[in-house]
Amino acid sequence: MEENGLERKLGLFPVTNIVVANMIGAGIFTTSGLLMTDLRDPVVMLLLWITGGIIALCGALCYGELGAAFPHAGGEYFFLSRLFNPLFGFLSGWVSFFVGFSAPIAASAIGFTEYFTRAFPGLLKLEVFGGEVEGIILKKFYAILVIIAFTLVHLKGIEFGARVQNFLTLLKVSLIVGLIAGGLGSGNGSFAHFGEGGSFRFDFGGWKTIGLSLMWIMFAYSGWNASAYIGSEIKSPRKNLPLSLLLGTGIVILLYFGLNVFYVYAIAPEKMSGVISIGGLAAGNLFGKAFENLFSILISFALFSSLSAFIILGPRVYYSMAKDGYFFKFASDIHKVYKVPSKSIVMQGLIAMVMVLSGSFDQILTYMGFSLGIFPILAVLGVFKLRHKNKSEYKMPGFPVVPVIYMVAGMTILCLGFLERPGPSSIAILTVIAGLPMYYLFRRRSPK
Numbered sequence: 001m002e003e004n005g006l007e008r009k010l011g012l013f014p015v016t017n018i019v020v021a022n023m024i025g026a027g028i029f030t031t032s033g034l035l036m037t038d039l040r041d042p043v044v045m046l047l048l049w050i051t052g053g054i055i056a057l058c059g060a061l062c063y064g065e066l067g068a069a070f071p072h073a074g075g076e077y078f079f080l081s082r083l084f085n086p087l088f089g090f091l092s093g094w095v096s097f098f099v100g101f102s103a104p105i106a107a108s109a110i111g112f113t114e115y116f117t118r119a120f121p122g123l124l125k126l127e128v129f130g131g132e133v134e135g136i137i138l139k140k141f142y143a144i145l146v147i148i149a150f151t152l153v154h155l156k157g158i159e160f161g162a163r164v165q166n167f168l169t170l171l172k173v174s175l176i177v178g179l180i181a182g183g184l185g186s187g188n189g190s191f192a193h194f195g196e197g198g199s200f201r202f203d204f205g206g207w208k209t210i211g212l213s214l215m216w217i218m219f220a221y222s223g224w225n226a227s228a229y230i231g232s233e234i235k236s237p238r239k240n241l242p243l244s245l246l247l248g249t250g251i252v253i254l255l256y257f258g259l260n261v262f263y264v265y266a267i268a269p270e271k272m273s274g275v276i277s278i279g280g281l282a283a284g285n286l287f288g289k290a291f292e293n294l295f296s297i298l299i300s301f302a303l304f305s306s307l308s309a310f311i312i313l314g315p316r317v318y319y320s321m322a323k324d325g326y327f328f329k330f331a332s333d334i335h336k337v338y339k340v341p342s343k344s345i346v347m348q349g350l351i352a353m354v355m356v357l358s359g360s361f362d363q364i365l366t367y368m369g370f371s372l373g374i375f376p377i378l379a380v381l382g383v384f385k386l387r388h389k390n391k392s393e394y395k396m397p398g399f400p401v402v403p404v405i406y407m408v409a410g411m412t413i414l415c416l417g418f419l420e421r422p423g424p425s426s427i428a429i430l431t432v433i434a435g436l437p438m439y440y441l442f443r444r445r446s447p448k
Helices: 012-023 026-039 042-069 076-083 086-100 102-119 133-154 158-186 191-195 204-221 237-266 278-287 289-323 342-358 361-371 375-388 401-420 422-445
Strands: none
Touching: 012 158, 012 237, 012 289, 026 042, 026 102, 026 204, 026 237, 026 278, 026 289, 026 361, 042 191, 042 204, 042 237, 042 375, 042 401, 076 086, 076 289, 076 375, 086 102, 086 289, 086 342, 086 361, 086 375, 086 422, 102 133, 102 278, 102 289, 102 342, 102 361, 133 289, 133 342, 158 237, 158 278, 158 289, 191 237, 204 237, 204 361, 204 401, 237 278, 278 289, 289 342, 361 401, 361 422, 375 401, 401 422
């Protein structure tokens, strides 16, 4: 079956893999050390990871109902355009263009270089540029090479890309399970680390820190809605789309909990603080320097899986927008042989490369965290409208409590995150505002 050039070729297994791969990426392998800088209490950090998982699961339940009703490419763009107004759909796609996919691709590529160069520090000392700046330049160069390589992979078609994706996701999940089981069974760490660290104060400043922490954690969970973006390419979407979201999100919650227990078991809280390549440090503490290098290499390659998933999903949003006349027309062009939105894939890769060159990891993380929290709240609100119109093909359990939990939590996180980091949050808001004139420009030019 073919829909506007996109074919329904993906069953439950590859679609669930895409959800898992999209979620498990740079976030879980990099943010726990950054979180510990401000939280200082490992128990609070672990509780926040569990809280983030519950919020993500609520979102996945809601998107399951939305995706079953609208099994088309585009995700929030399609939902918001059909349920509310094309303006909201366009703005969500506009944010996705810069933040939803291009920025996580950049973050995953940067995460890859952090881990890979931890294992091979000599790669940062090639004596090409000289001085301390050489390491910074080379990290960005390697990140750009990775983006180019996977952009080329996914230009070869969804089936070929899905096979690569399946392999990388299975590799990543196997690595995580191996780390957790081997690490906790080694006996070289200490559960006493959970009682160490500073005490956390639940005053106004503490709640702002929690808000920012949850914003970063929700970035690590972002991707719980992944299969909604490729609804046009899923077989039996009314069954497989909701199920893939629930299975994928549930698997990731369990893996994230286990990984964070592994981190704290392996590393004392004060030594976790500020470390980006936290997985490599944990493996080194438990198994020795040789294993630190080995696991750093494996984690760096595991990040390929999430980077690959983002490259699959993003262009389907731009494709859907362009088909409706609300984006550059070339973004809807489908390759005659490989049946993929090839020009959108290339455009996304170029934007990701620019982001690698222009920002540091923590700047990209904060910008993404705020931006990605805005439009899913509005999309989840659409479940109420869907029920009111009696158009639900699949009715999620827990309505209306589940969508209310997601919306209240999402708005609270945005408010607290803004108060804690007003600079990057304001840039995220300005990104949305910048989309307003672009919407009316495309609308004026569109024949539809």
